[in-house]
Amino acid sequence: MDIALNNFTPRAAQVVALAKKEAVRKKNGFIGPEYLLLGLIKLDEGAACQMLRKMGVNLEAAHALLEEMISSRPVGEAYLDNPIYTPRTKKVFALAGKEAMLLNQTYTGTEHILLALIKEGDSGACKVLKQLGVELENIREELRKFLDPSYKGVTAAHVAEILQQEISFEGQAGKVQVKLGDLKCISMQLASGHSINVEPKVVACLVALSRGKGIVSSSALLTLLDSLEAPEETK
Structure with missing residues (x-):
């Protein structure tokens, strides 16, 4: 094979x-x-x-x-x-x-x-x-x-909480890391158990994309990050 x-x-x-x-x-x-x-x-x-x-x-x-x-x-x-x-x-x-x-x-x-x-x-x-x-x-x-039966997505309330702090890169986040230059990032825990570094503005954008439903799926996050390029000022 x-x-x-x-x-x-x-x-x-x-x-x-x-x-x-x-x-x-x-x-x-x-x-x-x-x-x-x-x-x-x-x-x-x-x-x-x-x-x-x-x-x-x-x-x-x-x-x-x-x-x-x-x-x-x-x-x-x-x-x-x-x-x-x-x-x-x-x-x-x-x-x-x-x-x-x-x-x-x-x-x-x-x-x-x-x-x-x-x-x-x-x-x-x-x-x-x-x-x-x-x-x-x-x-x-x-x-x-x-x-993953425990999957619940990422709530807007959780985003608001983690935006108040910066957490170090941990777990298997490197597997889904994207190029975000030297911008400070936060760490978001996905339902699968991985962590991923996310620039706060990206998270805010995802919350807006939830259209007031108060929930953003981790797959939506991954989809956006897959197509994301580093901001101009970091290149």
């Missing part, structure tokens, strides 16, 4: 095997992210499918949309006997590993693959989920709740 998949659970490995099998069946030499979603649906086991059903996703409709999408695309004839992963699929594998790491887990399961498909954002798989009315951030939240 590909070294990148060493930590995959048996079900996650089955998803990858099914994705390859479907690519061969479709006479396609390339395995794109849509084949991974198709593999998830065909397996119909594990956390990913449980959460999709809980979100009200019609897996049969998703399957039909994926079949239609795949059938309309050109094939890679040079690799028909042994389909290869597309760059986006390789990115999904990397993101799945990262999602597992952020959740302090040593394995990569079907739930992490689903999170990665969502986070990748540009693939046909993600477009199918959107077409079915899936709010991608919401499904990420449901998956995080599924993996």
Whole structure:
């Protein structure tokens, strides 16, 4: 098995095997992210499918949309006997590993693959989920709740409290650290048990984005930090 998949659970490995099998069946030499979603649906086991059903996703409709999408695309004839992963699929594998790491887990399961498909954002798989009315951030939240029953997000009241102090970098925060220059940062405890350094203005922005609901999810925080660049004055 590909070294990148060493930590995959048996079900996650089955998803990858099914994705390859479907690519061969479709006479396609390339395995794109849509084949991974198709593999998830065909397996119909594990956390990913449980959460999709809980979100009200019609897996049969998703399957039909994926079949239609795949059938309309050109094939890679040079690799028909042994389909290869597309760059986006390789990115999904990397993101799945990262999602597992952020959740302090040593394995990569079907739930992490689903999170990665969502986070990748540009693939046909993600477009199918959107077409079915899936709010991608919401499904990420449901998956995080599924993996961590104690998950409650970060409340505005907690933010107000920690803004009064500066706490040193600790735990596994380095795994999700972003470049914030020399600005003083605060440390925010995530539901997964990790700590992450957050510039106070970023936290204030997240609180504002909560639109008065008084809660900001840790995944929303991570999503923002993933795309955040250091402020001009710190460069």
